[in-house]
Amino acid sequence: xxxxxxxxxxxxxxxxxxxxxxxxxxxxxxxxxxxxxxxxxxxxxxxxxxxxxxxxxxxxxxxxxxxxxxxxxxxxxxxxxxxxxxxxxxxxxxxxxxxxxxxxxxxxxxxxxxxxxxxxxxxxxxxxxxxxxxxxxxxxxxxxxxxxxxxxxxxxxxxxxxxxxxxxxxxxxxxxxxxxxxxxxxxxxxxxxxxxxxxxxxxxxxxxxxxxxxxxxxxxxxxxxxxxxxxxxxxxxxxxxxxxxxxxxxxxxxxxxxxxxxxxxxxxxxxxxxxxxxxxxxxxxxxxxxxxxxxxxxxxxxxxxxxxxxxxxxxxxxxxxxxxxxxxxx
Numbered sequence: 001x002x003x004x005x006x007x008x009x010x011x012x013x014x015x016x017x018x019x020x021x022x023x024x025x026x027x028x029x030x031x032x033x034x035x036x037x038x039x040x041x042x043x044x045x046x047x048x049x050x051x052x053x054x055x056x057x058x059x060x061x062x063x064x065x066x067x068x069x070x071x072x073x074x075x076x077x078x079x080x081x082x083x084x085x086x087x088x089x090x091x092x093x094x095x096x097x098x099x100x101x102x103x104x105x106x107x108x109x110x111x112x113x114x115x116x117x118x119x120x121x122x123x124x125x126x127x128x129x130x131x132x133x134x135x136x137x138x139x140x141x142x143x144x145x146x147x148x149x150x151x152x153x154x155x156x157x158x159x160x161x162x163x164x165x166x167x168x169x170x171x172x173x174x175x176x177x178x179x180x181x182x183x184x185x186x187x188x189x190x191x192x193x194x195x196x197x198x199x200x201x202x203x204x205x206x207x208x209x210x211x212x213x214x215x216x217x218x219x220x221x222x223x224x225x226x227x228x229x230x231x232x233x234x235x236x237x238x239x240x241x242x243x244x245x246x247x248x249x250x251x252x253x254x255x256x257x258x259x260x261x262x263x264x265x266x267x268x269x270x271x272x273x274x275x276x277x278x279x280x281x282x283x284x285x286x287x288x289x290x291x292x293x294x295x296x297x298x299x300x301x302x303x304x305x306x307x308x309x310x311x312x313x314x315x316x317x318x319x320x321x322x323x324x325x326x327x328x329x330x
Contacts, residue, residue, distance in 0.1 A: 008233045010262045014222040015181040017121050018268040019043050019315060024115070026062065027125030028054050029246075030187040030226060034123065037256050040279060041272035042315040046115060049108040050142060051090020054127035054191075056162045056209065058142035060169045062088060066112040067172055072105045074098050080147050087134060087141040094145065117177050125226070127187040129157045129205035130194055156202060162209035167216055174220065182221045183263060184210045188230035188255075190245050203227065224263065229255050271315070274308055282323055289330065298324045 017023060022044045025035040035047030050062045065088070077084045083094040084101040093108075095101040131140045132152040144152060173180055186206045191199045207227070214221045230239065230247055237244065239251035247255065260269050281301050286294040302324050305317045 005235065006232055008225050008228045008258075010258065011223060011225070013218070014183060014224060014263055015121060016263060016265045016268075017043070018265045019271055019312065021120030022046075022115065022118050023121045023123060024049075024112075024119050025123045025125075026050070026053065026059055027123075027185075028052060028127030028187040028189060030127070030185070030189060031123065031125040033252055034125075034256060034259060040275060041268070042275050042312075042317075043268075046112060048090075049112045050088060051092045053090070053142045054187075055129065055131045055140065055142075055157065056124075056126045056166065056206070057131055057140040057157060058088065059124055059126070060165050061140065062142065063169055063173065066109060066116060067176065069113050070109065072102050072109065074102070077101055078145070078147070080145055083145075085143070085145040087139070087143065087145070090143055091145060116173065119177055119180050121181050121183065122173070123183045123185065123224075125185045125187050126162075126206045126210070127189060128191050128194070128199075129162070129202040129209075130191070130198070131155060131157055156198075157205060157209075159205050159208035159212060162205070163212035163216070166209070166213050170213070170217060170220060180220070182217075183224050184213060184221060185224045186210060186227040188227045188247060192245055224259060226255055226259070229258055271308070271312060274304075275315075278304060278308075278317075278320060282320060289327070295328055298328050 019042050023038065023046075025031045025038070025045060025047045026049070029052050032048055032052060035045055038045050039047065049066075050058075053059050053062060072086065076088075077086055077098050079085075079098075083091075083096055084098040085091065085094045086101065086105055089105060093101055093104045095104065132144055132154055133140050135151055135153060141152070170182055173182075186203060190196070191202065194202060210223050214223045230251055234251055234254065239248050239254075240246065241248050260272065264272070278301060281297075284297075286297070288294060302321065305320055305324075309315060309317060
């Protein structure tokens, strides 16, 4: 036992992924953070193809649309504030013209639909059990896009409601892709707008639902304790950013480290470390960019990339190679 903090025990039996596999990450901005780190480690990932989604009902609806090969049309959009929005998508997809919004949405959705059969892992992060239902359609929306409160009804999902929905969804996903493994997480980010008590109730609902799903499908579904790592193991405001809501860089890095130890193979972690060394080397700001010593430094990075690609030809270093070439020719 550690005298200075309570250690969170990592669950056994979670899947371990490598850069050879394909991953889909969906959910809150915590999913975006882990996804960005996986991309830096040269994993083949699709990260939040609907943009950030916070509640499990919207996440499930998005994946069902992908399974069904849905193509969005003008009737699926709403106009507000000079932009055309999809109630299912983050504002990143919104645009002044409906055709532009539809093009952005359908391009990502087509890629998601095509990739479902090849996925090795789905990492889904649930952020809140509170949902907003469109008053006109009764459907749970992924994003309100700052439309008037009167356009929506608000309620909290129940654990069984979430669990039943996700068990059915995972069965459908596995029918298309029997090898798919699912990792559920509950985002440690607090939703202070709900109030602290309502946020704790919301997180409790999500934790209960995730436990029900993992217990019902232990060979397919695992739970990674991101919420517990921040709130029980780190457990201090110094591990939050200035807004006192999001994890600090140190906390996010620590959760990533525990995730890598638990859900990545030993080989994948070694590759991630080498990719991190290359990334940090390229972030180095030379005192004399045109000097021969800096060109030699860049050539050494290219050599390191080539050697890594010889061992792992499926890794994509095109961006890093291009950066080196541009700097060499500057």
